[in-house]
Amino acid sequence: MRVLFVTTPVIAHTYPLVTTAWALRAAGHDVLVATCGATAPRVARAGLAVTDTAPGLELGDVFRELAPGANPFAVLAERMLPGVLAAGRPDAVVFTPHAYAGPRAAAEHGVPAVVHGLGLGPGLDQIRETYAGAGVAADFAAGIDVAPDSMRVGERLGWSARYVPFNEGSVLPAWVREPAPRRRVLVTLGTTVPSMVGLARLTPLWKTIDAAADVDAEFVIALGDIDTTELGELPPNVRVVPGWLPLIALLRTCDAAVHHGGSGTLMAVLDAGLPQLVLPQGADQFANAEAVRKRGVGLVRTPDGLSAAAITELLGDGDLRAAAAEVRAELRALPAPSALVDRLTGLV
Incomplete structure (x- = not known):
């Protein structure tokens, strides 16, 4: 199976996917991560294949150019989507809640879309509301929820999974x-x-x-x-x-x-x-x-x-x-x- 992971160029939105991606790699599946900017080489250092969907594009650039009332993640999605589609047809797309290019690519290819939680939220209703505001369908096939039940913010996303922190490796002092x-x-x-x-x-x-x-x-x-x-x-x-x-x-x-x-x-x-x-x-x-x-x-x-x-x-x-x-x-x-x-x- 070939799985495409789509994430915004934000470390905090990307690292939570790494252990899930490696679980698939360890089971013998083909994994590709689609992001952009400085986040791309950081994911590569995790030993995962990466496609830079918009070279040089950073979230800060989008914020600085943003028109009043505009959604920065919707703008990011528009710029990333051509590169995400150019990565080829996967069998499934796993994406973070703010990576609107993920479900759009899944719909284009006609494959399942799976939203991957990052922490305590957002909940299912909140994701649907923000997606509707961005003009993106929120009819994904499944969700991965890493929040503990006693602290979850909003509705459960779907399948429960343990949050295993990933922060890259380092030679420790x-x-x-x-x-x-x-x-x-x-x-x-x-x-x-x-x-x-x-x-x-x-x-x-x-x-x-x-x-x-x-x-x-x-x-x-x-x-x-x-x-x-x-x-x-x-x-x-x-x-x-x-x-x-x-x-x-x-x-x-x-x-x-x-x-x-x-x-x-x-x-x-x-x-x-x-x-x-x-x-x-x-x-x-x-x-x-x-x-x-x-x-x-x-x-x-x-x-x-x-x-x-x-x-x-x-x-x-x-x-x-x-x-x-x-x-x-x-x-x-x-x-x-x-x-x-x-x-x-x-x-x-």
Whole structure:
């Protein structure tokens, strides 16, 4: 069977598909990933075949050109679709919720379309609503839902599967391989927004650094490949990760996480079973933050409401830690990505 995976040029929208794609590859099926821009070589580093459907096209480019009221993902789909169709006829298309070119290509080829969840949402109704607004049919054959039942946002997408975080590989520095000398807190704001707006405008990051100075813990700032030299002199208990370091490796050494609420980071922290403090700024982050609060696995603050006291509470609250452990067990009990192979082949 030949399966085409279609994703927008956003790392957080692409990495959740990698373990599903590899489950199919390990079972002997032909897999091709269709994306574009800088995301394409990153997927290639995961050992998967990739087609760059619109060389050089990035989400930030679309936002900068966007007319008022326009849907950036609809614009992306128009530019990516010719390249997706040029990839040839697959037996099935698996696509992320914002990759409208996926179901359109599946309809063009007359093959099953399967939507692949990224985190706690969006739910089925929300996807249908946004697709209708973009003029895209939402009559896909199946869905893959990676959300734990106790935290799902919206209706179930379909088949349940375990979220297995993928953050690329790396040669780990010695300090990551060794036990942390004291409590350690991960700080990350993802990769999309920092790369689009720059560090100077990342208020949550600066507020976290200010609060960290008064907390008895080590703080590790992970911002991927973004240049962090403008951070300047930092408190002695704040460490900046130089370059790319897989979050799943770093989280194994941490006691808690402070982040923006993006789906990829959120799911990685849930998988690690750690309490988290969420500083939502946009997109799905507010819904994710509310789910964190309701389930009791973490705290939610605005950047101005962030304080050393809040981080100290995060580290010391046993109820938050117990709830995080419960959700980790819930995630680990879901079917592995390998269980999706027979379901997907059964559609063809």
